[in-house]
Amino acid sequence: MCLQPCADPTTSGVWWRDDTRWSTYNEAMSATIKNAKQQRVHGGPTGSINLEVISSPAHPFGTQYSLNLDTMEQINIRTGMRRPVRIIDAGVPLLTNDGQNRPQGLNLLVHRREEDGRWVAFDPDQSRRIIQAAAAGPGILRMSDGSRQAGGGAEGMVLIFLSAMEQWIFTGSRWVKKEIRFELKSPPVVKTSRQVLFETFEHLRSETVISEAIRKKARPSVVFTTRSNPYLKSGSVLYERFITAAESVKLLETKQDSAPEDLTRSFANVLADINAACPAVELVFHGTNVANVESILQKGMDPTRRRSGGDYFGRTVLDSLRYCTPATCPRKMLAFFVLKATSWYRSSLTSVIVVQSVQFELPVAELILSSFGQ
Incomplete structure (x- = not known):
């Protein structure tokens, strides 16, 4: 050959x-x-x-x-x-030998079966040695369980019989046999940007996070409850449209070095920040007639009903309160996430945001206001 x-x-x-x-x-x-x-x-x-x-x-x-x-x-x-x-x-190569006695297959885990039936993983160094020995062919691997002392005889000695897939440990008075096995490591889960964005927005619109963000944009005297938008689900038209828009403005790229657990916390911090740099997500409010609330939650804003070049949102609860009709108590208002992207929104006043494209808007909740504290 x-x-x-x-x-x-x-x-x-x-x-x-x-x-x-x-x-x-x-x-x-x-x-x-x-x-x-x-x-x-x-x-x-x-x-x-x-x-x-x-x-x-x-x-x-x-x-x-x-x-x-x-x-x-x-x-x-x-x-x-x-x-x-x-x-x-x-x-990923499985356990093999490449012809030069160099072990492949470090995608394997090595476990031993304890007396109570549990499968327990060997430590990484022991696993590596067992895999290398198995790749070289059948035989016996001698190791120590870490308790063996110099000159201590066979106490703590570990023998791995690779052909029988058995571990034998000398406990001082007897040898104890334990079954061993190899298992393939689960491949790392790599999430797409859409999955990350969906999970992030789901966290942001959770009752705890969104209530805290609303509280930051309302006077202390305002009393409200929230109803999460029941029509927002994975795969729904509104959600998919908003996530596509978030990808288009590279929302994640500004935070690509963030750990997953820090990502939603970072976004949550800017929900109520009117000075956050683009691109960002801001929590805003829209006052309308109570008869329109359910339709907007389900379908989003209707561009054909605009009176000017975009949809208007208040940056605080009180900024939108006067547009809620009828002027009775309690009143209903809509909470939105909007994408702050230079080409799609403008802020002519500190109290108002105008969004020109519906894909940059996501109705996330209904507010029921029982006390306004104006």
């Missing part, structure tokens, strides 16, 4: 190394190999399987091979020639 240099495989599949390249097995054989390997990793008794006839440049008419599941090598049954095999699942 004369292996010529070639790039290692990176895409999902079961690969074997020819003289000049990496090739994949067919779908059926790949499934058989992956299933057999998983059983072997979890202590299965079969150390090798027979493969079908495989064609290659060296054997254009095909020849019979077997696969050693411990060393992950394809073996020519007639000549004994060995070639490395790799399993790559979702772009």
Whole structure:
């Protein structure tokens, strides 16, 4: 075998190394190999399987091979020639050996079963050593449980029998056997910007956060309760439109270095800040006839009913109170999130915001005002 240099495989599949390249097995054989390997990793008794006839440049008419599941090598049954095999699942190699005794598969976790039935993970250093030993082939790995003292005999000695997937610990008077197993690490969850924005806005419109923000924009004497917009759900037209607008003004880019737990806190701090730099989200208010409230919560503002070039919002509760009709008690008002983006809104007065595009508006709650304290 004369292996010529070639790039290692990176895409999902079961690969074997020819003289000049990496090739994949067919779908059926790949499934058989992956299933057999998983059983072997979890202590299965079969150390090798027979493969079908495989064609290659060296054997254009095909020849019979077997696969050693411990060393992950394809073996020519007639000549004994060995070639490395790799399993790559979702772009991450499973437990294999690359032909140079360099272990792959550090995407694995190693657990031992305690006497009470719980599976407990080995510490990272022990896991690394066990994975490296397993990648090198069957055998016995000797370790210490950390309690072993110099000259202390076998006390604290740990033996890992890789073929049987067992851990034996000497406790001073006897050896205790524990089952071990490998598990694939869960891949990291990578959220899209839309998911992050949706979760952020959901937090911001939660009763605790939005009530606190409203309180900052109302006089202490104002008494109110809130009803969260029941029509805002993941996938709803209003929500999707608003999130698309937030992406378009790169709302997250100004906070891309923020930790996830800091992100919503940061946005919550600017909800009531009229001086926040663009782009930002501001909590504003809209007074209207009580007959319009439910329709606006469900469908948003109607641009065909505008009397000027945009939708008008008060920056405080009292700025919008006089537009709430009828002028009875209690009165109803709408709370909105608006995106402050230079090209889509203007603030001619400190008390008023005018938004020119409905996609930059999100009705988040209904306010019921029982005392105004003017």
